[in-house]
Amino acid sequence: MLNTARAIVFAGMLAALSAPADAGTLETVKQRGTLQCGVSEGLFGFSERSAQGEWSGFDVDFCRAVAGAILSDRAKVTFVPLSAAERFGALRDGRVDLLSRNSTWTLEREAGLGLAFAGITYHDGQGFMVMRNPAVTSALELDRAKVCVEKGTTSQLNLADYFRSNSMTFEEHAFPSAAEALAAFQSGQCNVLTRDQSALFAERLKLPNPNETVILPDIISKEPLGPVTRADDFAWFTIVKWVNFALVNAEELGISSANADEVPSSNKPDVRRFAGLEGGSGKMLGLEDAWALHAVRAAGNYAEIYERNLGVESRLGIPRGLNQLWNMGGILYAPPIR
Template sequence: MWNVARACISSFAPGMIVALLLASALPAAAGTLETVRQRGTVQCGVSEGLYGFSERNGTGEWSGFDVDFCRAVAGAVLNDPAKVTFVPLSAGERFESLRAGRIDLLSRNSTWTLEREARLGLAFAGVTYHDGQGFMVMRDLNVTSALELDQARICVEAGTTSQLNVADFFSANSLTFEERAFPTAAAALEAFQAGQCNVLTRDQSALYAERLKLARPADAVVLPDIISKEPLGPVTRADDFAWFNVVKWVNFALVNAEELGITSGNASEAGGSRKPDVRRFAGAEGGLGRLLGLDDAWAVRAVRAGGNYAEIYERNVGVNSRLGIPRGLNQLWSMGGILYAPPLR
């Protein structure tokens, strides 16, 4: 009997064997896609307020890079980017809220790490923003490098990878520092502005956003040093591979759309293209949507929701936005960056 079973297993590709083992070790799928359809809205966890990524105006309307990704998912699944319920979450409560099913998707400048997947039972659906941790100081501190921060008082948000990374950096460089941890990013920024610390550390993109909240933004400077890899991306529960696949491929679709020249303005016309890769994207051939449990126009709807990757980036955090962050590593692989997505085929 064992010989028969072994022969059957050997017929599978190694990757398929790993997938089967993982599936058997996980709880039964939660059926998130069907739940979202029945509810009629995507419950999306976002930050409590970070310029360029997720912020709410006076009338309660949300905008930002992470917010636009949620809308792309809603566009693909529900054919309406407005069908999103945004749930603001602190760093300390974000993962538990996802695990407990209070949200369907976390799109909240969260770093992809082994521990967060393996220990917490989560699945990161790719990288939407390649970031790295940095430092912000007041100009009157007269430093130009993180290596000059010996004996600094550093404000950091508790429960984040930033807290771990800063300890590693100072230890590796034989520097000392005094940590001042705060429960929220807002509290850490307030303490920095009040002078309780002379350095604020976060992902560098977040530091550009936080600087805008200071009473005198020009008095602060973000140092050029990057001390870590911070691959940020959307997160789902690991017990629902079908929903994870939907979120993952929406991510990839936005990147592929930029590479193919498909934008929010011309996405509806993509089906008339003579190029096979564009036609597959538009659902005019290939029948890929049904493999995700969607119809074949899902990718076009994701792009119509708020644009391809370039449109979303430039509108929210790019050089002509308030944050003014160059694309850098987040440029397409064909343009000198490392942004790369598997093909839709």
């Protein structure tokens, strides 16, 4: 009797081991034929939609790179605009496969919300924008200021920490959306607007007279921004993470959208591994071996994406600073594809 019971249990274990695993997000995206990517509702340089319905921006291009790596087609992305309040819920509920929406990586968001940040695509920090008159040159001069901030963001928490740690007081005006916070700043309801500094550069362009404002040089926090996945699909998280790394590695290796077709003829081992000619990295991810090259063809390498959307020649004009490669004075560093 005991042996029979053991045999039944053993048979059940074998059946479980041989059963097909849950298809997961990758298979869902392949079957659907499009990537559902959550982005912001409209932030210059990061994600914005034209009157013709075309999306562009730094975060948008990352979505296109992921679509390129998986589906070999940058156009196979459905962009889902999400507010700060709804972004993480939409990801957890499966309304989007990936969140690429200027979101700060924090412990609470990973451990508390059951999410996984797939690296850092933009090293940012919170700052302040003020009206040029009266002249203010430092955030330490903002005692008793009226500050506009978006609800439910790390900016709201950092704001309170900064004023408390510097023994200053302030009057908080918190709004459900970034657009409402900007409108309140513009109308004079508050005399300071606080957000990630990159977002301040973008919001400034929406004002009728951008030159009447100043973005202070003070950075009061670390804001590592990056793509987010659900924590219950490690295989999908790994793919998104390595697309991020591939874009950085491509810049370091000199691989760009302009020369991608010439890469397969290279005799350099690291370039050949990147192109999928050696190493078989695609099989490990469940993708074609040329997945990384497809990602670059879809959106360009990291430098191309940055300069096109945020760099000094773009409307925002933000120097790369910390977002420069590690061997060029920045802290951008990616593990090798091998």
